[in-house]
Amino acid sequence: MAEMMYREALNQALAEEMARDTNVLLMGEEVGLYDGAFKVSQGLLARFGSARVVDTPISELGFCGIGVGAAMVGLRPVVELMTWNFALLAIDQILNNAAKLRHMSGGQLRCPIVFRGPAGAGGRLSSQHSQEFDVVYSHFPGIKVVAPATPSDAKGLLKSAIRDDNPVVMFEGERLYAIKGEVPDGELLVPIGKAEVKREGRDVSIITWSRMYYFCEQAAAELEKEGIRAEILDLRSLRPLDEEAILNTVKKTNRAVVVEEGWPHGGFGAQVVDTIQAKAFDHLDAPVRRVTGLDVNMSYAANLENAIQPDAPRIIEAVKNVMYREEA
Amino acid sequence: MSTPIQMPALSPTMKEGKITKWLKKEGDKISSGDAVAEVETDKSNLEVEAYEDGYLLKIVVGENESVPVGAPIGYLGEKGEKVEAPVPPPKAAPAPAAQAAPPPKPVVAAAKPPPPAAPMPRLQVGPAQVVPIRREEETQSEEGRLRASPLAKRMAEERGLDLNAMQGSGPQGRIIKRDIEAALTQGATAPRLGPSLAVPAAVERREPQVVPLSSIRRVIAQRLSEVKPGVPHFYLTVDIEMDAAMQIREEAKALDAKISVNDIVVKAAAIALRRMPKMNVSLQGERLLQYANVDIGIAVAIEEGLITPIIRDADQKGLSAIAAEARDLAERARRKALKPQEYNGGSLTISNLGMFGVDSFVAVINPPQASIVAIGQVADKAVVRGSQVVVRKMMSATLSGDHRVIDGALGAEYLRELKGLLEHPMRLLF
Numbered sequence: 001m002a003e004m005m006y007r008e009a010l011n012q013a014l015a016e017e018m019a020r021d022t023n024v025l026l027m028g029e030e031v032g033l034y035d036g037a038f039k040v041s042q043g044l045l046a047r048f049g050s051a052r053v054v055d056t057p058i059s060e061l062g063f064c065g066i067g068v069g070a071a072m073v074g075l076r077p078v079v080e081l082m083t084w085n086f087a088l089l090a091i092d093q094i095l096n097n098a099a100k101l102r103h104m105s106g107g108q109l110r111c112p113i114v115f116r117g118p119a120g121a122g123g124r125l126s127s128q129h130s131q132e133f134d135v136v137y138s139h140f141p142g143i144k145v146v147a148p149a150t151p152s153d154a155k156g157l158l159k160s161a162i163r164d165d166n167p168v169v170m171f172e173g174e175r176l177y178a179i180k181g182e183v184p185d186g187e188l189l190v191p192i193g194k195a196e197v198k199r200e201g202r203d204v205s206i207i208t209w210s211r212m213y214y215f216c217e218q219a220a221a222e223l224e225k226e227g228i229r230a231e232i233l234d235l236r237s238l239r240p241l242d243e244e245a246i247l248n249t250v251k252k253t254n255r256a257v258v259v260e261e262g263w264p265h266g267g268f269g270a271q272v273v274d275t276i277q278a279k280a281f282d283h284l285d286a287p288v289r290r291v292t293g294l295d296v297n298m299s300y301a302a303n304l305e306n307a308i309q310p311d312a313p314r315i316i317e318a319v320k321n322v323m324y325r326e327e328a
Numbered sequence: 329m330s331t332p333i334q335m336p337a338l339s340p341t342m343k344e345g346k347i348t349k350w351l352k353k354e355g356d357k358i359s360s361g362d363a364v365a366e367v368e369t370d371k372s373n374l375e376v377e378a379y380e381d382g383y384l385l386k387i388v389v390g391e392n393e394s395v396p397v398g399a400p401i402g403y404l405g406e407k408g409e410k411v412e413a414p415v416p417p418p419k420a421a422p423a424p425a426a427q428a429a430p431p432p433k434p435v436v437a438a439a440k441p442p443p444p445a446a447p448m449p450r451l452q453v454g455p456a457q458v459v460p461i462r463r464e465e466e467t468q469s470e471e472g473r474l475r476a477s478p479l480a481k482r483m484a485e486e487r488g489l490d491l492n493a494m495q496g497s498g499p500q501g502r503i504i505k506r507d508i509e510a511a512l513t514q515g516a517t518a519p520r521l522g523p524s525l526a527v528p529a530a531v532e533r534r535e536p537q538v539v540p541l542s543s544i545r546r547v548i549a550q551r552l553s554e555v556k557p558g559v560p561h562f563y564l565t566v567d568i569e570m571d572a573a574m575q576i577r578e579e580a581k582a583l584d585a586k587i588s589v590n591d592i593v594v595k596a597a598a599i600a601l602r603r604m605p606k607m608n609v610s611l612q613g614e615r616l617l618q619y620a621n622v623d624i625g626i627a628v629a630i631e632e633g634l635i636t637p638i639i640r641d642a643d644q645k646g647l648s649a650i651a652a653e654a655r656d657l658a659e660r661a662r663r664k665a666l667k668p669q670e671y672n673g674g675s676l677t678i679s680n681l682g683m684f685g686v687d688s689f690v691a692v693i694n695p696p697q698a699s700i701v702a703i704g705q706v707a708d709k710a711v712v713r714g715s716q717v718v719v720r721k722m723m724s725a726t727l728s729g730d731h732r733v734i735d736g737a738l739g740a741e742y743l744r745e746l747k748g749l750l751e752h753p754m755r756l757l758f
Contacts, residue, residue: 254477254479254505281478282478282479282481282482283478283479283482284477284478284479285477285478285479285480285504285505286477286498286504324497324498324499324504324506
């Protein structure tokens with residue numbers, strides 16, 4: 001067990017998989033000579049050479065398409081997007097090609113490719129560079145979506161994603177890269193599609209993923225002082241969704257709060273709530289509540305940026321509401 | 329400024345309430361929390377508490393009068409203050425649904441700002457337990473829809489609880505898990521008896537019949553009350569041979585049924601009462617009530633004293649049903665979790681101190697019941713049978729009767745019946 005940063009855990013995953021399988025390559029803007037915009041690819045060019053660590057032009061549609069083509073012919077590319085905001089330029093390659101090649105070819109083609117990079121608010125980057133896309137990519141069949149919160153899950157999920165024969169979208173976070181956590185030694189594969197109970201509790205289930213997990217832990221620690229034991233379920237994967245884990249925790253606590261960084265309207269949390277109401281209706285003792293970012297474009301101003309994002313007090317408020325401690 | 333005391337909604341189905349008794353007089357000083365009146369609801373008699381300090385200025389609904397929920401029954405205010413033209417309370421008339429909802433306007437000058445919303449009326453259940461009651465419009469939305477969480481509904485279904493009899497503590501009176509749990513631990517709603525324990529469907533609960541007191545009875549009651557004020561007791565004791573009854577216990581064990589001596593006594597006392605309806609009475613004021621059903625009280629010692637939960641229709645129930653019900657009632661009595669209707673009524677109580685090694689004793693009647701039977705221990709005694717001294721399991725039973733309505737000869741006949749049933753328990757079957 002070693003403590004390392006989220007970016008270091010990703011770097012380990014890439015290095016281990018590139019060493020394990022020569023078909024694995026990394027491509028993207030500044031992944032080579034610059035060692036990565038967020039230093040995720042540090043040292044990989046030196047170790048694996050420019051044929052497998054490829055610096056690309058600033059042309060997302062182009063290099064994502066090259067990645068899809070490389071995957072079609074047997075390589076296992078990892079395409080780094082400097083941020084997911086830039087992937088809007090490449091969304092046709094990701095959702096119309098990568099996600100549909102197997103279907104369009106009647107099963108003749110595989111597309112083992114990973115698209116990864118940071119999403120969400122990075123800190124005073126304003127609206128065009130501070131967005132969650134989890135619900136956008138999760139919406140489409142034919143693609144898997146993961147959003148790890150911890151260094152350990154980041155490493156284990158990236159390794160599983162690289163070995164998966166289907167396209168996988170991985171959401172990281174600018175504010176997650178420097179977060180430290182214990183990472184088990186040796187081979188670490190976190191299965192895609194498996195959520196994890198990160199904190200045991202029996203009074204209420206807080207269901208979340210990615211960076212919001214840390215606010216949920218803060219909230220749970222505060223709530224514990226008031227005698228409310230919250231269980232935190234980290235989904236880790238958004239597609240396939242671990243419905244069994246969601247239903248298990250809700251059946252245990254009878255109450256749920258779903259916390260996401262993104263917007264409320266049609267957010268991914270609504271999908272979680274739908275799962276709960278449809279399959280655990282008779283276990284609910286209170287309506288399920290969502291905590292989301294506010295329904296506005298992200299502000300540049302730091303105070304407004306903070307106000308727009310969910311935080312521990314808002315999670316606590318929602319928990320108390322479903323616990324009937326406070327009226328909404 | 330005077331404040332009306334309103335007729336509270338003491339149960340979800342209550343539409344109107346009848347004042348059975350004022351506990352305070354006009355001019356009395358009232359502290360918040362004082363019980364001011366007793367109200368007869370559709371379910372039980374409960375007390376109305378004041379929720380403010382002050383003086384009871386005026387009583388506008390007299391005893392034995394009914395008003396709809398929300399109507400003023402009296403007014404609180406400063407000492408000597410005048411209540412300006414209190415609105416005459418709507419009389420008992422069939423209250424249209426809408427009438428129950430809006431609280432009456434304050435009676436004082438209309439120009440003044442409306443008083444702050446009155447705190448929720450509180451209801452005193454039993455000796456100590458105070459349960460906040462929501463106003464009807466909060467508990468039930470339009471059309472009286474019951475609010476309960478899906479989980480609460482499922483739990484109630486699984487455990488056989490009646491949601492309609494419960495108060496929800498969630499928003500808008502929603503019944504939620506904690507209410508079900510509270511009901512289960514406090515026994516606020518008795519679990520439905522399983523099929524084997526259920527009261528036979530044939531048992532019909534009938535209102536007791538009011539029998540006019542004969543003039544001789546009236547005189548007896550009056551004279552005896554002069555000599556022995558309160559409930560004039562008389563006592564009769566018999567010794568009962570329990571060998572055959574104890575045999576039943578042994579046989580029950582073989583069937584994995586746990587039957588106590590007391591359960592057998594309760595059953596026998598009930599059958600005896602069924603056969604002697606003159607014993608199944610209660611004197612309440614000037615009225616003699618003749619009960620149609622046989623309800624037997626069982627005295628249960630609890631930490632603070634004594635309570636007598638009732639086994640309804642005990643004459644119709646089998647021994648295992650009586651045993652199960654007695655255990656449940658006693659257990660909840662010790663947790664102070666009985667509902668008032670579980671210890672109100674009945675005409676006869678069985679009080680048993682045998683487990684303490686007491687041979688015989690006399691018990692005090694639990695009004696408005698008319699009799700109580702004190703049961704001693706079952707012990708081996710030397711008795712004479714056919715000029716032989718033999719050992720038998722003997723038990724004493726002492727009847728205390730309310731002499732105003734039961735005479736010695738009637739009591740003696742009852743005891744003879746009880747003795748016969750216990751000594752020849754086969755007769756319980758007939």
